Amino acid sequence: MKLTVAEENYIKSIYKLQDGSTAVNTNAIAYELDTKPASVTDMAKKLKEKKLIDYEKYQGITLTAEGRKMALQIVRRHRLWECFLVEKLSFSWDEVHEIAEELEHVGSEKLVNRLSDFLGNPTTDPHGDPIPDAQGKISKSKQLVSLDKATTRRLEVSGVSDQSSALLEFLHAKGIKLGTQIDVIERYEFDNSVEIKIKNQPAFTISEQVSKTIMVKPL
Amino acid sequence: MKLTVAEENYIKSIYKLQDGSTAVNTNAIAYELDTKPASVTDMAKKLKEKKLIDYEKYQGITLTAEGRKMALQIVRRHRLWECFLVEKLSFSWDEVHEIAEELEHVGSEKLVNRLSDFLGNPTTDPHGDPIPDAQGKISKSKQLVSLDKATTRRLEVSGVSDQSSALLEFLHAKGIKLGTQIDVIERYEFDNSVEIKIKNQPAFTISEQVSKTIMVKPL
DNA sequence: ATTATTATTTAGATTTGTCTAAATTATATT
DNA sequence: AATATAATTTAGACAAATCTAAATAATAAT
Secondary structure (H helix, E strand, O other): OOOOHHHHHHHHHHHHHOOOOOOEOHHHHHHHOOOOHHHHHHHHHHHHHOOOEEEOOOOOEEEOHHHHHHHHHHHHHHHHHHHHHHHHOOOOOOOHHHHHHHHOOOOOHHHHHHHHHHOOOOOEOOOOOEOOOOOOOOOOOOOOEEHHHOOOOEEEEEEEOOOOHHHHHHHHHHOOOOOOEEEEEEEEOOOOEEEEEOOOOOOEEEOHHHHOOEEEEEO | OOOOHHHHHHHHHHHHHOOOOOOEOHHHHHHHOOOOHHHHHHHHHHHHHOOOEEEOOOOOEEEOHHHHHHHHHHHHHHHHHHHHHHHOOOOOOOOHHHHHHHHOOOOOHHHHHHHHHHOOOOOEOOOOOEOOOOOOOOOOOOOOEEOOOOOOOEEEEEEEOOOOHHHHHHHHHHOOOOOOEEEEEEEEOOOOEEEEEEOOOOOEEEOHHHHOOEEEEEO
16 A cells, blocks of 8 residues: 555654554654644544554554554654665764655665565665664564763764754764764762763763763663 | 746646747647636736736737746756656656656755756657756757658667656557667658667657657667 | 638646535533 | 533634636637
8 A cells, every 4th residue: 555655754654653553643653744633533534544554533643463564664764764865975973864854755665675686685774773674574672771861981972862853963063973082081960960971082971861862882 | 036937837848849939829728737728918017917918909929038047947957857757767758747747846945956866967868859957948949850851770769758647658568768778670651660670679650640649860 | 811720728527636615523610 | 410621522713735627818720
């Protein structure tokens, strides 16, 4: 079944918000897609008609198996294009999201699979998020910890859990990117800020807000 | 100015049909875009409003300077993606048009220019058509002859002037692709068919209809 | 020059995706 | 439990892009 761009964006948002098996509520989707709750209700009826979501009035939304399959395809396309943009076209980490947002809707099965081959069938995108394979299999989570919860001194940046341009630009400016090694100098309890150091740079402090979004693995 | 996909497709068709300075008529555009003349009239009003075309009732359509600029950008994007698909993702000559038709509407200046760099700034696409540069400069024509008008025996295929899948598949099946060397064995006057030979293959005959679409350069 | 034919436009309707404002249902608070 | 607040849905409207059918203009043929 061929979906419109709008339908794909709804499916993607529902997938993103539906963590585990929680039903997603109208307001959250509206906020995520920068639209109005009433529009979400309208679209919910269409997607239910197409059997991509389960939906009963006032009861929230969950993806059907079919819907989840579609979502994973879209996520796959998005993340593969992000890889392409970063690795082949030398875009920086923080520039790719919006462009991939457009490219992900180009729907040729063959194109996606060839692109994947061309990139060497990567399993994670430049933000550290896993890429579903052609069958829709995806490694469950990043199995990473956010910087504010990490327990070791020396860490490697493996992703960010927020993709707003504002944040990505901030990280870019600070020289924090995928693979960057970080030493935790100090944690300040009064505001949960963290002082960190990246090699060849003076130490600096980041807020709790930011440290919550930086996903790291211990080294 | 950001255009919708529909608007871009109209601009592209008008550019394609408006050879030299001829005004393009409603019916031709409708046929090209597989739509109805009435829809063309509707869109013509919008595009005139946006100053992309000159249009007076019953007088046909021509692009303004601004419209031509847009058209060249779209053509550039289309042809660069075709290069990418053929050269990097190993698509065959006859598969790329439809996919590029979708990719061409992804509108990031930076993306197109990076893509061009990545491909080594090619000047012609896999069909032999010239690619406009970032400033919209394009080498006027293919300066090639169609096979039915060629005068020399030995030729090299440099493009096709028709991009219907039917034709491209036919050529693919016959082993005729960009760069293929052809020897003209015989021309039959009664139906203008041409007997040709490709190395390592038995000779075969193609109709006038087909030979008119194959663009060649003498060797 | 009149008529026939073809091209083009208008008028009114449809679909998709959206919106606002009002009504309804669910949830939280006292 | 009654009421306030928040979430959700309905109803009715709108813009974009399209369509059909009818009307009008341009062109060709007699």
